Amino acid sequence: MAESLSPIVVIPARLKATRLPNKPLADIHGEAMIVHVWRRAVEAAIGPVLVACAEEEVAEAVRKAGGEAVLTDPDLPSGSDRVSQALERFDPEGRYTAVVNVQGDLPTIDPGIIRAVFEPLADPAVDMSTLVTEITVEEERTNPNVVKAVVGLAPGQRTGRALYFTRATAPWGEGPHYHHIGLYAFRRDSLKRFVALPQGILEQREKLEQLRALENGMRIDAALVDTIPLGVDTSADLDRARALLAPSSRS
Template sequence: MSATAIVVIPARLASTRLPNKPLADIHGRPMIVRVWERAVAAGIGPVLVACAEEAIAEAVRAAGGEAVLTDPDLPSGSDRVAAALRAFDPAGRYDAVVNVQGDLPAIDPAVIRAVLLPLSDPAVDIATVAAEIVDPDERTNPNVVKAVFVPAAMDGRGIAAGRALYFTRATAPSGEGPLFHHIGIYAYRRAALERFVALPPGVLEQRERLEQLRALEAGMRIDVAVVRTVPLGVDAPADLERARSLLAP
């Protein structure tokens, strides 16, 4: 795509289930550094960590990365990404920004690259990714967010895209056919990100506790790229042990 892209990883120490999560050690490197390394490997542009605390910034800079301190009281990762981008790039050199969560230390760099593909259509404001659900238990698990869209046929790379109609914790759509596990990374056009963070919380957003519904309620277009794997998200001590196992040298 023609957009000039930057990756921004929001990170904060506050976590009820895993305190100081971004600094959790994974074979000698903090988790946030592991995520930064994966984002760098994606090769789509500079990688910036948007930090709520100086300790995270110090860890990133010690590894050779770029970090920007943001207000720790910002309400969401999206707000943190927008604030960091304004500070780092006030001239607007980057017209697309990829938001990668800071708790995905084993994410495949190909998944990060895939999220940019839908932005090749100028009508798309925001892009995200999803993978087909293969575990039957995930179909009814409210912690697994479902992306509702009509996917195109997969290409040789296992990537397709479709326009998002809805995101939900419910089992949807009903009836026979695949369901898709939404993966919470996003690519925004710069103007779309600024519009999004300026919007008030949406009615459906608050009901489902899904931030992306704010954009759909406001008439913004989100397209979904289909990928083959769901990255491990680290939310609890057991997830951290899984990440250590996956990344064992």
């Protein structure tokens, strides 16, 4: 790496999800979903793993499995705020200089994807990094629920600077479009700055938190990966995760 960083993985989790209440504690083959996410993050082997919990029940499930958990203010507005507060409470001395934010609803995530989102921080000019994958399903290009990252990648290039994120179809013209995957890695100072910033005009318009960073001159680089991790938002997603994590399917 071009720069020595001391990373930590932080997984924000809260019970008050609108579409699937209590989903961090949803049972997947005898263990809470948040425990499966924690295990995948541990397998990434890039640093210690901390779960940032809005409720004591989630912390108890993580600790029972042998993990580390920190309670955060349940009224924090975003996962990024929860990650930042947990990190300050867990490590007030500042031993960890970079943090990977892994969403708590990704029980089947490939540990390699977690490693991939951290790698662009090797460039000291990068404040935060994220992931993209090339869109191959035609209707996703115009679907506003599929967030597009505008990043110029030459053939064979795996990392590039993200210029914008949008629900529209962009950029115009021939060439690939990239589906944004909402995992992030931050330099610790960049995360502290990010959560202290007011909401941006474009952030509010597009309903995309990462635009706050771009509107304030922060640099985001994106790493290209081949697959999109399954996010569990509905009972159907949960059934699919259970099928993917069934002992027979993992053997």
